[in-house]
Amino acid sequence: MLAPPWIAVPPPGYGGIEAVVASLTEELVRRGHEVTLFAAPGSRSSAQVRTVLERAHPQEIERALFEADHVARVFRLVDEARWLGMPFDVVHDHCGFTAFAMADRLSTPLVHTLHGPFTADTAAFYARHADKAPVVAISRAQLAAAPRALRVAGVVPNPVEADQWPLVRTKDEYLLWVGRMTPEKGPHRAIVAARLAGMRLVLAGPVQPGKEGVFEREIEPHLDGERVLYVGEIAGEHKRRLFSQARALLMPIRWPEPFGMVMLEAMVCGTPVIAFPEGAARELVLDGQTGFLVDDEAEMARACTRSREIDPGRCRAAIVERCDVQTVASAYEGVYRRVAQSRPGARHTRSTAPTAAGGPVVLVDPVAGDLRGTAGR
Amino acid sequence: MLAPPWIAVPPPGYGGIEAVVASLTEELVRRGHEVTLFAAPGSRSSAQVRTVLERAHPQEIERALFEADHVARVFRLVDEARWLGMPFDVVHDHCGFTAFAMADRLSTPLVHTLHGPFTADTAAFYARHADKAPVVAISRAQLAAAPRALRVAGVVPNPVEADQWPLVRTKDEYLLWVGRMTPEKGPHRAIVAARLAGMRLVLAGPVQPGKEGVFEREIEPHLDGERVLYVGEIAGEHKRRLFSQARALLMPIRWPEPFGMVMLEAMVCGTPVIAFPEGAARELVLDGQTGFLVDDEAEMARACTRSREIDPGRCRAAIVERCDVQTVASAYEGVYRRVAQSRPGARHTRSTAPTAAGGPVVLVDPVAGDLRGTAGR
Numbered sequence: 063m064l065a066p067p068w069i070a071v072p073p074p075g076y077g078g079i080e081a082v083v084a085s086l087t088e089e090l091v092r093r094g095h096e097v098t099l100f101a102a103p104g105s106r107s108s109a110q111v112r113t114v115l116e117r118a119h120p121q122e123i124e125r126a127l128f129e130a131d132h133v134a135r136v137f138r139l140v141d142e143a144r145w146l147g148m149p150f151d152v153v154h155d156h157c158g159f160t161a162f163a164m165a166d167r168l169s170t171p172l173v174h175t176l177h178g179p180f181t182a183d184t185a186a187f188y189a190r191h192a193d194k195a196p197v198v199a200i201s202r203a204q205l206a207a208a209p210r211a212l213r214v215a216g217v218v219p220n221p222v223e224a225d226q227w228p229l230v231r232t233k234d235e236y237l238l239w240v241g242r243m244t245p246e247k248g249p250h251r252a253i254v255a256a257r258l259a260g261m262r263l264v265l266a267g268p269v270q271p272g273k274e275g276v277f278e279r280e281i282e283p284h285l286d287g288e289r290v291l292y293v294g295e296i297a298g299e300h301k302r303r304l305f306s307q308a309r310a311l312l313m314p315i316r317w318p319e320p321f322g323m324v325m326l327e328a329m330v331c332g333t334p335v336i337a338f339p340e341g342a343a344r345e346l347v348l349d350g351q352t353g354f355l356v357d358d359e360a361e362m363a364r365a366c367t368r369s370r371e372i373d374p375g376r377c378r379a380a381i382v383e384r385c386d387v388q389t390v391a392s393a394y395e396g397v398y399r400r401v402a403q404s405r406p407g408a409r410h411t412r413s414t415a416p417t418a419a420g421g422p423v424v425l426v427d428p429v430a431g432d433l434r435g436t437a438g439r
Numbered sequence: 440m441l442a443p444p445w446i447a448v449p450p451p452g453y454g455g456i457e458a459v460v461a462s463l464t465e466e467l468v469r470r471g472h473e474v475t476l477f478a479a480p481g482s483r484s485s486a487q488v489r490t491v492l493e494r495a496h497p498q499e500i501e502r503a504l505f506e507a508d509h510v511a512r513v514f515r516l517v518d519e520a521r522w523l524g525m526p527f528d529v530v531h532d533h534c535g536f537t538a539f540a541m542a543d544r545l546s547t548p549l550v551h552t553l554h555g556p557f558t559a560d561t562a563a564f565y566a567r568h569a570d571k572a573p574v575v576a577i578s579r580a581q582l583a584a585a586p587r588a589l590r591v592a593g594v595v596p597n598p599v600e601a602d603q604w605p606l607v608r609t610k611d612e613y614l615l616w617v618g619r620m621t622p623e624k625g626p627h628r629a630i631v632a633a634r635l636a637g638m639r640l641v642l643a644g645p646v647q648p649g650k651e652g653v654f655e656r657e658i659e660p661h662l663d664g665e666r667v668l669y670v671g672e673i674a675g676e677h678k679r680r681l682f683s684q685a686r687a688l689l690m691p692i693r694w695p696e697p698f699g700m701v702m703l704e705a706m707v708c709g710t711p712v713i714a715f716p717e718g719a720a721r722e723l724v725l726d727g728q729t730g731f732l733v734d735d736e737a738e739m740a741r742a743c744t745r746s747r748e749i750d751p752g753r754c755r756a757a758i759v760e761r762c763d764v765q766t767v768a769s770a771y772e773g774v775y776r777r778v779a780q781s782r783p784g785a786r787h788t789r790s791t792a793p794t795a796a797g798g799p800v801v802l803v804d805p806v807a808g809d810l811r812g813t814a815g816r
Contacts, residue, residue: 129503134540163511167544
């Protein structure tokens with residue numbers, strides 16, 4: 063498991079990728095796999111942890127010095143394991159760009175999980191290096207924006223640890239919005255919708271450095287301590303209580319978000335999600351069963367008043383079935399098996415000709431897990 | 440020639456590394472070498488230019504996405520040249536960290552020029568990857584701070600194109616200070632020294648974003664348009680005139696700067712350099728012959744009044760002998776020959792054992808060019 067060098071696993075605070083790595087790694091070890099976790103200093107895991115840098119670099123994310131250092135050291139250790147007759151079967155890479163771009167130079171098959179959205183820059187990057195290693199997408203929405211050349215080993219959602227979240231059937235009379243306080247995430251639209259619905263709204267999430275102005279202009283004037291509340295960043299028991307007791311979670315996003323962990327966290331507690339049909343929301347929310355997909359604030363307000371129609375048990379079951387860490391680990395086991403059977407790096411042997419050497423690794427059924435109900439079989 | 444992906448070669452403005460690459464590349468082509476320059480879009484050269492990204496990234500220097508993209512693409516092209524039976528003899532790498540850390544996975548010998556000072560982070564990086572490729576230092580001072588494990592293929596100074604600079608024997612009565620307006624570079628110390636010497640001082644160089652406060656507090660109060668002048672950033676004919684007509688260049692630096700291009704540019708015009716004995720100043724300035732090494736502002740002031748004793752012709756000759764692009768290209772030819780004879784990447788063949796495979800490439804006489812007078816023979 064090749065985690066980024068920036069933040070320890072599990073993350074002490076912010077760190078979505080590191081949380082995914084932590085959760086998946088623990089489950090793989092629980093299943094009896096031998097896992098080595100290459101990660102930032104400070105990491106703790108049931109897997110064997112190996113750190114190669116002196117410290118984590120949370121303030122220097124994406125700095126080439128540290129990414130190249132981390133990845134090149136790990137590649138050497140992976141190669142050495144092979145030389146010593148104890149090869150890894152597969153490297154699961156979560157780490158930026160360097161490992162993927164150099165994966166054809168590694169002695170061991172590598173599979174790369176796409177953690178971010180595609181921008182013009184990252185799409186160009188992935189198109190240029192598509193033959194280097196197979197990828198896993200975290201949603202079909204993410205895949206829809208991906209360069210065609212990518213070799214997709216599966217679509218596997220990020221895991222939620224269902225047993226860490228309570229199912230609560232009796233809800234309080236408030237709506238919940240959780241996220242970074244930025245316009246794409248739509249806290250101001252949640253305020254409009256809640257007001258139209260005549261319901262209380264709790265806003266939670268960090269105000270990031272540089273975004274204070276937006277918060278002060280768009281959000282603060284609406285905070286009255288009664289109808290619209292802001293509770294800052296949430297974690298632990300407070301977070302579980304807010305998610306599980308909310309009447310519904312609002313997701314009035316206006317960008318193609320490739321995933322949406324907060325939607326899983328709501329639904330696994332039995333809290334329906336009312337979302338704009340953007341990005342992964344369209345596949346994570348089953349319209350009319352685990353929440354509603356709505357086009358604007360007015361529709362969102364109407365859906366809020368209907369949220370009692372949604373069965374909390376159905377919400378939880380749908381997420382457990384598709385996104386529980388058990389399901390996700392099973393899906394990745396399938397991916398690892400297929401990737402481990404491919405022959406990596408053969409094309410890099412210097413003595414061979416470009417056709418024999420440069421051809422793509424033979425891979426495999428295009429989409430392994432179907433996010434709409436069949437993931438992980 | 441593997442230039443960074445950030446700024447075109449030659450650089451339209453700021454870009455010390457790109458200026459070195461431009462100058463060296465032109466001279467190598469002039470000598471009949473076949474050179475391919477892998478560089479940022481917008482680059483122009485007598486060599487064959489190949490760009491692999493869509494655009495230069497001057498505002499995103501060191502971003503792993505672009506460095507990994509650039510380097511991995513170039514590595515593939517270098518490997519393909521070998522597969523096609525037209526291999527490069529050697530890759531000369533000027534590009535950050537990724538190429539050096541991955542050089543053991545390239546089919547062609549690579550030599551990496553150390554362009555920056557060693558910090559705790561970069562020293563740790565170079566120590567960890569020292570076996571990957573030989574390096575060239577740009578000064579003995581730089582080398583003194585280097586991790587011992589590095590394999591040094593030579594010390595070769597940055598080139599100056601002597602024929603682009605006039606030798607001026609009759610000087611005006613002003614002292615010159617050139618650099619970024621930061622405390623390490625010491626513009627405030629230059630002001631003290633010039634005042635003690637009773638001479639005019641011209642300050643030139645950019646005020647960088649975020650450093651305006653230092654400039655306003657430390658420098659601006661001293662600007663009187665007469666005894667202390669600030670002329671901003673300089674280039675072209677203005678720069679040549681300022682350098683060549685100055686009585687002396689002041690270098691009251693207080694950090695171990697690994698090189699100092701402005702010292703070369705002064706001396707090649709016949710302008711003596713009066714420097715604190717930090718970093719490369721100790722080897723670039725020949726004390727009493729091409730300038731003076733002094734310990735503080737008071738000594739600097741005394742040296743200013745003695746600067747007529749320095750022969751402008753001797754200043755120029757010393758630099759031409761050691762740092763002209765011809766000398767530098769000759770030194771690099773020697774480095775390339777030795778590096779090309781080494782066997783790169785052999786250790787990476789997956790079937791070989793770690794001792795045969797992981798051992799260092801045999802290299803070579805430790806320091807090729809002697810910066811104090813014998814470089815490049």
